[in-house]
Amino acid sequence: MGGPVARSTGSVPFDADRDVPGLIVKFGDYPLHHGGVGAIRSLGRLGIPMYAMTEDRYTPAAASRYLRRAFVWPTTGTEEPERLVEGLLRIGHLIGRPAVLIPTDEEAAVLIAEHQEALADRGRFLFPRVDAKLPRRLASKQGLHELCVEHGIPSPAAAFPQSYDDIVRFAEKARFPLVAKNREAFVRRSRPAVNGTTRIATREGLLTLARDWGDHPGVILQEYLPREEAEDWIVHAYFDADSTPLAMFTGVKVRSWPPHAGMTANAYVVDNPELADLAARFIKQIGFSGVIDLDLRFDRRDGQYKLLDFNPRMGAQFRLFENESGWTSSAPCTST
Ligand SMILES: Nc1ncnc2c1ncn2[C@@H]1O[C@H](COP(=O)(O)OP(=O)(O)O)[C@@H](O)[C@H]1O
Ligand SMILES: [Mg+2]
Known part of the structure; x- marks a missing residue:
């Protein structure tokens, strides 16, 4: 990971409380x-x-x-x-x-x-208080998609098949390639349908994979946003009890592992006020408090940032972002 030191949107002075573990x-x-x-x-x-x-x-x-x-x-x-x-x-x-x-x-x-x-x-x-049901909805790919639709936030078109027959019907009309992901963060560990974000090139490929997904496929099938026309952006931030950002950072992910679908392997800090506004507006609307790590894919074809993933917690690559006074998005957790 690399890039210059980030500027956070706020310039809130902070003092770490060293008495609180x-x-x-x-x-x-x-x-x-x-x-x-x-x-x-x-x-x-x-x-x-x-x-x-x-x-x-x-x-x-x-x-x-x-x-x-x-x-x-x-x-x-x-x-x-x-x-x-x-x-x-x-x-x-x-x-x-x-x-x-x-x-x-x-x-x-x-x-x-x-x-x-x-x-x-x-x-x-100690932890930020939040609507008890919200993090589970945000961590679910279906829950997140529904919240995006409700609040007018762009996200890729998506289908949530309930059976193999649903997938067969969907495959007849679907445009390929498309992307399959585990619908709920939680089945990922107990009975994952796919290993992670998986690009599926053809109808036959989808039907072959779907045979292993059981009677109630735990997947979301999502429109594929082509690599040639897209950029992966990340937002790390901390929101206070009024869902106002105290620190917010934006960056571009240029490499991931596994390639094109995985964790950040290389990213840059890039100040993006438009994206910061979009994130702040959405989080205000849903009323979230605490640390967030978002993945969005900018689609050059229509000029929109499409929200893919909302992690209601610290992101693994948060060290990329630090402002002049040493703020990272995890620092507010323990600041006064
Ligand atoms: N619809 C899509 N089209 C193209 N690439 C995608 C799509 N969805 C996800 N990706 C790629 O896969 C990565 C991981 O997807 P994400 O939705 O964040 O899942 P995870 O929960 O595994 O982090 C994204 O950062 C992006 O690079
Ligand atoms: Mg992600």
Whole structure:
């Protein structure tokens, strides 16, 4: 990743509160996660006592010199929510004072949103309050598409087939190539239909793949926005209790892994006020508070930014963005 130091839209002075610890919350088995390590280093360097859930004692996060303590707790992301809440409460007890929760995946962000009372009251954890149902809707590709339609935000045309027959009917009229994604962030771990964003070139290709998707295919079939006519943009920001951005950064993703469909491998900071306005307007409309990481694809054919992905939590590549005063989008989590 590279690029100049970003300018954030606001110039809010901040002072890290070094008495309040941060806890990286992750569910699922992905030990080589650079985003979590980035947050531990960024916040740890500010003097904030950092803690993390880790798969074992030897992950990069667990080994960071900036980590005060790793809580070894291997999870799959498919556990009963009550068990996960209990585990978090136990960790909170061991930390011994109120800590800010920093989720690094959808499972964690949704769990926190849906158990705010237990985590705030019994766990004394700190986190931005949000409509309990909103993060689950945002993390769902179908939920996000419906919110975009409701609020007039451009997004690629999409179909949500409920059966194999639906797919056969859809395939007769569909334009190829198209893109298949897992509809819900959550089936991704338990029974994923596709490994990730998958480009499908032909009708036959779609029908062959769909035979493995079972009676109730958990996929979204999306219009393909051609690479030759598109740019991938990212937005990282923090929104306060009134859904006003305190920090907002925009950038362009130029490489990903797997190629053309995956995580950011190379990106640049590019100031884009039009995109920042679009993101701020949408988030105000839906009333979200907290850290966000958005993926949008600019379609040169109609000049629109199409919202693809809304991660209601810190993005793994957040270290790309830092302003003159050392703000990153994760910093407000622990600032006063
Ligand atoms: N409809 C599409 N047309 C073309 N490329 C797409 C489309 N949807 C996603 N992509 C590419 O795949 C990447 C990952 O897609 P995204 O919707 O963000 O899924 P994920 O939840 O896996 O991050 C995007 O950043 C973009 O590069
Ligand atoms: Mg994405």
